Amino acid sequence: MKTIILYYSNHHGNTKKLVDAIQASDPENVEILDVTTAGPKDLSGYDLIGVASGIYAGNFGKPLLNYMSENLPAGKKVFILFTSAMNRASLSSSAKKVIEEKKCQAVGQYSCPGYNTFGPFKLIGGTAKGHPTKEELDAAVEFYKGL
Numbered sequence: 001m002k003t004i005i006l007y008y009s010n011h012h013g014n015t016k017k018l019v020d021a022i023q024a025s026d027p028e029n030v031e032i033l034d035v036t037t038a039g040p041k042d043l044s045g046y047d048l049i050g051v052a053s054g055i056y057a058g059n060f061g062k063p064l065l066n067y068m069s070e071n072l073p074a075g076k077k078v079f080i081l082f083t084s085a086m087n088r089a090s091l092s093s094s095a096k097k098v099i100e101e102k103k104c105q106a107v108g109q110y111s112c113p114g115y116n117t118f119g120p121f122k123l124i125g126g127t128a129k130g131h132p133t134k135e136e137l138d139a140a141v142e143f144y145k146g147l
């Protein structure tokens, strides 16, 4: 299945670790794209599109949401990946909203905790230190294989 994962991973590269693990598991079929450096791209030739981000103030990264709005073709199957301090399933709502607006289909999501040193958390050495773990990266790959 020809797949591309659009990602934004600005804080510690936590989410990029999920993206890299999935790409490494199927390098022939999985491409990855950093939305901070990519220009507009025709995504119509992909069977599956992943959107991956850290969570910043409750939302997916704005650069990813904007890229999705501008480039997601209607009718595509889209899967969601994210890392966050809280790891709540509802933290993907901003991405789901764009997926819906673009008349695409959300086909699943995987999330796990990600090391966080935002604001005052830095003073206590951060939260979710060591995440994503090897087990969480393996679980992300299993999630992808199950799609």
Ligand SMILES: Cc1cc2nc3c(=O)[nH]c(=O)nc-3n(C[C@H](O)[C@H](O)[C@H](O)COP(=O)(O)O)c2cc1C
Binding pocket: 008, 009, 010, 011, 012, 013, 014, 015, 016, 053, 054, 055, 056, 057, 058, 059, 083, 084, 085, 086, 087, 113, 114, 115, 116, 117, 118
């Ligand atoms: C500016 C900022 C805001 C954040 N806001 C939230 C938040 O609202 N909820 C949460 O669970 N984590 C929050 N976090 C923690 C990040 O989502 C977490 O560290 C994530 O793994 C970062 O992913 P990245 O390294 O791929 O950017 C925030 C981090 C930063 C830097």
